[in-house]
Amino acid sequence: MHPLQRALIEKAGHDNGFEYVLPGNAEHAALASARHPARVRVAVVEQGYEVGIDTGSATLAQEVARTFAANQMDATTFVLPSEALLAHWLRRAAALSQALPNQAVRAFEQQVQAELAELAPDAAHNTEVLRMVRQRVGQQAYRQAMLDYWGGACAVTGLALAPVLRASHAKPWAVCDSDAERLDVFNGMLLAAHLDALFDQFLLSFDEHGRVLISPQLDAAACEVLGLRPTMQMCWMAPEHQPYLSYHRQRFMAGH
Structure with a gap:
């Protein structure tokens, strides 16, 4: 992931409910928030952006999948082909994380x-x-x-x-x-x-x-x-x- 790609991902997170960037590695950007417990990692892949849910409500992934079923790769991983869809995914995940029980x-x-x-x-x-x-x-x-x-x-x-x-x-x-x-x-x-x-x-x-x-x-x-x-x-x-x-x-x- 080159610096411009990382900067775009971090800005998408900041603008859509994941305002904190956590220590990560060269392969992905780790995003979190003070307003909800969800933490996600975003990597650049050939198809666009691969987003994985690391922590959050036990039902977060299944609820996000109601909107993004076509983009779900496995239980907690989604592939999003554009920056616009990445922003939409982050915004939906943040909203759900603030709504789900507890x-x-x-x-x-x-x-x-x-x-x-x-x-x-x-x-x-x-x-x-x-x-x-x-x-x-x-x-x-x-x-x-x-x-x-x-x-x-x-x-x-x-x-x-x-x-x-x-x-x-x-x-x-x-x-x-x-x-x-x-x-x-x-x-x-x-x-x-x-x-x-x-x-x-x-x-x-x-x-x-x-x-x-x-x-x-x-x-x-x-x-x-x-x-x-x-x-x-x-x-x-x-x-x-x-x-x-x-x-x-x-x-x-x-x-x-």
């Missing part, structure tokens, strides 16, 4: 502590104030994680208009057993506002394949107005979604 919880705890530190001591130790701060910060963190995970688009319709997208919980916030469940990016999906309202009221759910389930309370006229079709489905479903959607389906089937 990372959102860590960011949430840091933000809560930062906000509490700005309050008067008596307020910071008030149980109700603490509850409100944790809920507000948690909902913001969850929404950002969902935007990152779903690429800023509705998981069903593909609508990419952030102001009308909602971070939907399959297992509601109030009944989650822990902050890890509340902030788990697999506990729900990013939905257009009208789908979120139906999902939240258990009038719409999804089967184990991600296909839409429509409540019998919604007649044909309502479905037409809402744009609901029985052929609608999630653009993908990870195995980690299944326990949460199973909980939601049970509530859906029970009618509440």
